[in-house]
Structures are given as structure tokens and as C-alpha cells.
Amino acid sequence: MTGLTKTLELKLVDPNAHKRRKLRETREAYQHALQDAFDARCTTQTEANDVVLTYDLSGYAKNALKKYVPQLTTTYNAGDLHDDHPIRFTNEGLRLDHKPENGIEWYVKIPHHEDYHLWMPAQPNPEQRDWLEALNAGDAEMGESRLFERDGTWSLHVTATRDVEERSEVSAEERTPIGVDIGEASLVTVCHRDNHGSPTAPELWAEEGKTVRQLRKTYFTATRRLQTRGSERIAESFGDDLWRQIDDVFHRVTREVVEYAESVENPVLVLEDLTDIRESMDYGEYMNRRLHGWGFAKLHGQIRYKAVEMGIPVETVNPRNTSKECHACGEVGNRPKQATFTCTNEACWMGEYQADVNGAINIADRYLSGESRSREYENDDDSAEDGGRLTAPQDSHADAETQQATRGTYAS
CATH class of the missing domain: 3.30.420.140 (YqgF/RNase H-like domain)
Structure with a gap:
């Protein structure tokens, strides 16, 4: 058996105004906690815990931060932070629920703070349905999850690991x-x-290599021009579209x-x-x-x-x-x-x-x-x-x- 890990993609479906406000509160608290722990140059989980402990976040988000910040400061030697990091939760944080009888089949429970959670309908990548069903049935193990917001759309990336059998048992020499x-x-x-x-x-x-080179060149040239004109949001949207094209090629x-x-x-x-x-x-x-x-x-x-x-x-x-x-x-x-x-x-x-x-x-x-x-x-x-x-x-x-x-x- 071989352990296979994949990132599953789920788009949150039309959160109402109340849930959007709660999601943004979570994001704002998470970004402040991340920045403060990073500025404090926390190199251990204990040091990070002392910083993030006071923030109004769930324990799942705090525990993810305690692991993530020391990686940034010691492993990756990051000099500064990107403005909008995804919200990370440890593997216990999310829950899935499958309602095949409903028009929207999948629901996720997202932690807000210690005593409050949000149940949200979600639209998964259809090619990953079998993975979601394996998670729901307990045949796959959930890992860390990340919550993103782009142009008003919220999405989740959930890491999942499952055992897969190799096709044959021949020796390495064969x-x-x-x-x-x-x-x-x-x-x-x-x-x-x-x-x-x-x-x-x-x-x-080779043609695909040429295509990706051209797309990346377009990305760097166009986004630089847009950024110098102050069109940050347009540059971000344009860049997302180009990277989706590159992903399709990959x-x-x-x-x-x-x-x-x-x-x-x-x-x-x-x-x-x-x-x-x-x-x-x-x-x-x-x-x-x-x-x-x-x-x-x-x-x-x-x-x-x-x-x-x-x-x-x-x-x-x-x-x-x-x-x-x-x-x-x-x-x-x-x-x-x-x-x-x-x-x-x-x-x-x-x-x-x-x-x-x-x-x-x-x-x-x-x-x-x-x-x-x-x-x-x-x-x-x-x-x-x-x-x-x-x-x-x-x-x-x-x-x-x-x-x-x-x-x-x-x-x-």
C-alpha cells in the first residue's frame, strides 16, 4: 500500500450576509495574530502560542498558527508576509456532511471561534468526488485545511491522505x-x-513548455504595469486567470x-x-x-x-x-x-x-x-x-x- 495525499477543492456556495461577516471576522483576527507572531520572530510553538493565545480564534486556527509561524521564521526565512494569507485549520477543525438528497450535496463546518461554528454548503471539484466520499466514510484521513477569499468568493482547500494499492507486486529489478x-x-x-x-x-x-513560458511572461509584464497604475485588484484577477491556464496545461x-x-x-x-x-x-x-x-x-x-x-x-x-x-x-x-x-x-x-x-x-x-x-x-x-x-x-x-x-x- 502507498499513502497518497491530495488537496481537495471546495467552493463555498453563496454565504449570507451574517456568515460573510463571521468569515471576515475570522480572517481579520487570523491575519493580525499571524502578523504579530511573525513580527515577534517566534521560532517555537511555545513562543507563537504566547502571542496568538489572546486572539478570538478557534483552537484549530491557533494550533495551525503555532506550527506555521516557526516554519516561516526558521525554515523559509521569510523577510515579510504577503498581505492575505489563507486561514489555516488543523485536521480536527473541519467537518464534512453529505446530503445526497439535496440539490447541494456537501456541507462543511468551519470553526469561527471556540464556541461558534459555521455550517456552509460547498461545491466540490467534481473530479474529486470519490476522495470526498472516502473522507466522509472514514477511508481517508483529513489533514490541514485552508480558507481563501478571492473577489468575494470563499473556498476551502482540504488535504486528504488515503492508502492506494500498487497495481503489481513485481520486484524493483523487474x-x-x-x-x-x-x-x-x-x-x-x-x-x-x-x-x-x-x-x-x-x-x-516542448510546445507546452513554450505556452507556459509565454503565459508567465505575460503575467509578469501585465501585472507589473497594472500595479504601477494602482490597479491592484485587476492585476490580481488577471494573474489568477493566467495561472488557471497554466494549471490546465500542467x-x-x-x-x-x-x-x-x-x-x-x-x-x-x-x-x-x-x-x-x-x-x-x-x-x-x-x-x-x-x-x-x-x-x-x-x-x-x-x-x-x-x-x-x-x-x-x-x-x-x-x-x-x-x-x-x-x-x-x-x-x-x-x-x-x-x-x-x-x-x-x-x-x-x-x-x-x-x-x-x-x-x-x-x-x-x-x-x-x-x-x-x-x-x-x-x-x-x-x-x-x-x-x-x-x-x-x-x-x-x-x-x-x-x-x-x-x-x-x-x-x-
Whole structure:
């Protein structure tokens, strides 16, 4: 069994004036408590508790704050706060009720303060109905929840965890590792080796990468202009629409990645462990902004939960040099262009190769070498240690014609 975690989305349906006022009171108290605890630089739950204790909030919101503020001040080293943080509640805070006979089937109980709660009708994401039913039946475990308000619309994000059976019980050695490379030029690239050890059937989502780059460029350019004109609300609404478009692309691509895996016998999807990669980025302000906002974590998370839902295991490996090594000989080469990898080993048959495909093969080969780390739970810290270079399996000279054909087909 594998523990799968997903964030469920529910839109609160037309709260009346009284409930809107109570929700806003909760939000205002929460924001003040968060700001005061943050300004006090609370690094422990005890310190945060001393600050938030006096606020008119439910214990579920206070307990969530006590955990969240020390993370901001010690783990993320946040310098300031965004104006409008969602209201967090611990896992005991929310309750669900299902009334299938009603026009609106789902209701949620939202804590207001210690002795007062709000029952609200909610419209869930229809694709997540089975998850809600599992929560309601006790077959899934509720985690932290977050309450948002955007343009007068209130919504809830609820974390849920359930056990999912893997599709087959074959050993790790019997599985076919599929390398998944996430990047900028090609949003996602997948590839695996055939029975002869030759890279086969690579698939690249390059057009989708281009689409996301254009949407993000539009977002940064347009919102900056709107903000300088004082149109903050328009900028926020415009940005939300663009990010929804990016999310749509992410969901379609990650679904197709899992469909690719389903076409392979005994697949295992292999991702790079990116636990520390964002913290170590230092490519200058412009590139840092692009890479930090690229959505690595979101793509990883979507691939993971969609794969596990289909019974396909997911592993992570050390990302060190996966984009720099030649998958044929293990030599560190160079990338004269974003989409081109060049091997500098004169004795190697490969020469030039499509860079993202080369990276995907290296990722798959890390699994074959035994250097893989299973991440069953989303928040596990299982990043691989930064060790010596791992050499990929050698492509045999007997397969030279096959390899040359692959190079010709997928080289830029």
C-alpha cells in the first residue's frame, strides 16, 4: 500500500450576509495574530502560542498558527508576509456532511471561534468526488485545511491522505524505469530503455513548455504595469486567470505522462529529488525568478498522485549532474544550446543528443543503479546526499546503429 495525499477543492456556495461577516471576522483576527507572531520572530510553538493565545480564534486556527509561524521564521526565512494569507485549520477543525438528497450535496463546518461554528454548503471539484466520499466514510484521513477569499468568493482547500494499492507486486529489478525530466524548453520529457538497453520512445512536451513560458511572461509584464497604475485588484484577477491556464496545461501534461507509463510493462516513474534544488539556485535575479516560479513542485506532485492512483509506483533519485552527463558513457559534457547536449568524450559514439531526452535517460538510469529513494508521503524529507558522480550504464557498441538512429531523430 502507498499513502497518497491530495488537496481537495471546495467552493463555498453563496454565504449570507451574517456568515460573510463571521468569515471576515475570522480572517481579520487570523491575519493580525499571524502578523504579530511573525513580527515577534517566534521560532517555537511555545513562543507563537504566547502571542496568538489572546486572539478570538478557534483552537484549530491557533494550533495551525503555532506550527506555521516557526516554519516561516526558521525554515523559509521569510523577510515579510504577503498581505492575505489563507486561514489555516488543523485536521480536527473541519467537518464534512453529505446530503445526497439535496440539490447541494456537501456541507462543511468551519470553526469561527471556540464556541461558534459555521455550517456552509460547498461545491466540490467534481473530479474529486470519490476522495470526498472516502473522507466522509472514514477511508481517508483529513489533514490541514485552508480558507481563501478571492473577489468575494470563499473556498476551502482540504488535504486528504488515503492508502492506494500498487497495481503489481513485481520486484524493483523487474520494473521498467521511466525517466521524467522537468525543464523549461520541454515542460516534461519522458524516456525509458528497451530490453536491449537502448533509449526508446522518448516523448517531449516542448510546445507546452513554450505556452507556459509565454503565459508567465505575460503575467509578469501585465501585472507589473497594472500595479504601477494602482490597479491592484485587476492585476490580481488577471494573474489568477493566467495561472488557471497554466494549471490546465500542467494537468493535461501530467495526465499524459501517466498514460505513457501505462503503455510500458511494469513501469516505475523516476523523478529527480528536488527537495533542496530551489534553495541552491543562484543564476542571477532574472533566471532565479523564472526557475523559482516554474512549478517544479506542482508538476512533481501532480505526476505523483496521478501515477499512484493508477497503481504506478514513483521513485526519486539524486539530481546531481543528470543534465550534464552523457547517458552513453557517463562523461560530463556541455550544452551549447538549451535543447542540445554534446558529449566531450571522443571515444563515445554519441556526439550530440537531445538534451532533455539525455537527462530523462540519466534519471531512469539512476534507478537502475540502485540510487533511488521512495517518497511515500508528500512532506517526507528524503533528499539524497550530494555524493560522487554516478555513471550511467554503458550503451553497447552492438547497439550503435540503434543509438545513432535515436540521436538523429531526437537531436536538435
